[in-house]
Amino acid sequence: PSDLMRRHARLAKKAGDKDKFKELSRQRLGFELKSYKERITHYPTDLRLKYEFARRLFLARKFDEAIPLLQQARGDPKVRHACSLYLGRCFLERGFFSQSVGILEDAIANYELTEDELAKELNYWLARSLEADGKSDKARKVYGKLVQIDYNYLDVRTRMEQLEQSG
Secondary structure (H helix, E strand, C coil): CHHHHHHHHHHHHHCCCHHHHHHHHHHHHHHHHHHHHHHHHHCCCCHHHHHHHHHHHHHCCCHHHHHHHHHHHCCCCCCHHHHHHHHHHHHHHHCCHHHHHHHHHHHHHCCCCCCCHHHHHHHHHHHHHHHHCCCHHHHHHHHHHHHHHCCCCCCHHHHHHHHHHHC
16 A cells, blocks of 8 residues: 555656655655554564664654654664664754754765765764854764765855855
């Protein structure tokens, strides 16, 4: 059912029906949340299931529920860095900026690749967390590193320019 829901949402998006796309996406997320919650009760030690459930909780903006699951799921080496990304973002959303910075810095320091998509995401959200924590100079450096890797990555150039103008 989730694949079918995804396909219908994609068709609505392609047709330009934003409201239908939002509604179908919301329904799919609700279905997936229920499904993963049920799976975790049957397989409580499966860390990847916990990661997938926590990722959906994040999308549903249920950060306080996602955080403990992400902390547990980091025990699986295959999803450790992705968990750290979402964990950092949860803390950022909750306003715990220094915790977000610490988690993301640690994840970057322990991640072997420097220019793949996950590395760019980790750095981007580190810079956003630094910015939110009032550490503009550090944020500017991280954004600068990102621009060197991918000049058109998200809104990095705009954010760099705003930081340059403000201080």
